[in-house]
Amino acid sequence: MVKKIISGGQTGADRAALDAAIELDIPHGGWIPKGRKTKDGSLPPRYQLKEMPTDSYPECTERNVIDSDGTLIMSHGDLTGGAAKTLEMAEKHDKSWIHIDLNKRSAFASATLVSAWIIKYDIGVLNVAGSRASKDPDIYKATLRFLKVVISLNQITNSYPTEQTAFDKWPNTLDEAVDRLITELSLKDKTKIAQMEEDTLHLLISLAEYIKERFGLWAGNESLMESCRFLSKKYGIHYELREDDASALIIKELWNTLRKTHGLRVVK
Numbered sequence: 001m002v003k004k005i006i007s008g009g010q011t012g013a014d015r016a017a018l019d020a021a022i023e024l025d026i027p028h029g030g031w032i033p034k035g036r037k038t039k040d041g042s043l044p045p046r047y048q049l050k051e052m053p054t055d056s057y058p059e060c061t062e063r064n065v066i067d068s069d070g071t072l073i074m075s076h077g078d079l080t081g082g083a084a085k086t087l088e089m090a091e092k093h094d095k096s097w098i099h100i101d102l103n104k105r106s107a108f109a110s111a112t113l114v115s116a117w118i119i120k121y122d123i124g125v126l127n128v129a130g131s132r133a134s135k136d137p138d139i140y141k142a143t144l145r146f147l148k149v150v151i152s153l154n155q156i157t158n159s160y161p162t163e164q165t166a167f168d169k170w171p172n173t174l175d176e177a178v179d180r181l182i183t184e185l186s187l188k189d190k191t192k193i194a195q196m197e198e199d200t201l202h203l204l205i206s207l208a209e210y211i212k213e214r215f216g217l218w219a220g221n222e223s224l225m226e227s228c229r230f231l232s233k234k235y236g237i238h239y240e241l242r243e244d245d246a247s248a249l250i251i252k253e254l255w256n257t258l259r260k261t262h263g264l265r266v267v268k
Helices: 013-023 057-066 081-092 107-120 139-157 174-184 187-194 198-203 205-214 222-235 243-261
Strands: 004-006 070-075 096-101 125-130
Touching: 004 013, 013 070, 013 125, 013 139, 057 081, 057 125, 070 081, 070 107, 070 139, 081 096, 081 125, 096 107, 107 139, 107 198, 125 139, 174 222, 174 243, 187 243, 198 243, 205 243, 222 243
Parallel strands: 004 125, 070 096, 070 125
Antiparallel strands: none
């Protein structure tokens, strides 16, 4: 689970990473050249970065790679300049890295890929680098939006119950499944799900897997499947429902319920 986000504090992807951390109440940091030097002046004091004894950008890039568990590099297109240097440093120090070219992958594919990478390599301290705003005016907004989805998803999927719950029976209906989830999920998770946009619900991959396993969809819970088939007609779904479709319907109904009860709360 991501516990801290660091970057070099430069314009573009670096700055978006720090703003995402602040907005999501995640500790942030990183190394910046002496004098808090950036291409658009001194980095504002609200960003909690440490100054290097040198004004060298490459040395800061290397230090941030070393001090992290893994590096995410964001771009629209091929890597150049400092972003390319970041990849070079990650390979030099045998550090895990992932490059997301936002021109090549959809938001769904990219977020899924990064979430899986964070889990696989147990990324606690995430270093974020990428294009600067002077070279890519759209990279800041794209990176900020992308990281907010990935980090929120990461926070949610790492807090599902891992031990058997007190419930001995599978839920028989979709309503029972939703009620069960509301009972089992933490207040923070329920609030985060309520604040998601509908078109990002498909990113809750771990929750979907949890539902299929714990609610018996993989093991033949026909009562719950039949309840989901009945609801699917409400949404104009006429094909034969499978386990993946059923879990998606349950998540959507959970989201609909939480929007009414948790949509306006802010939990830190």
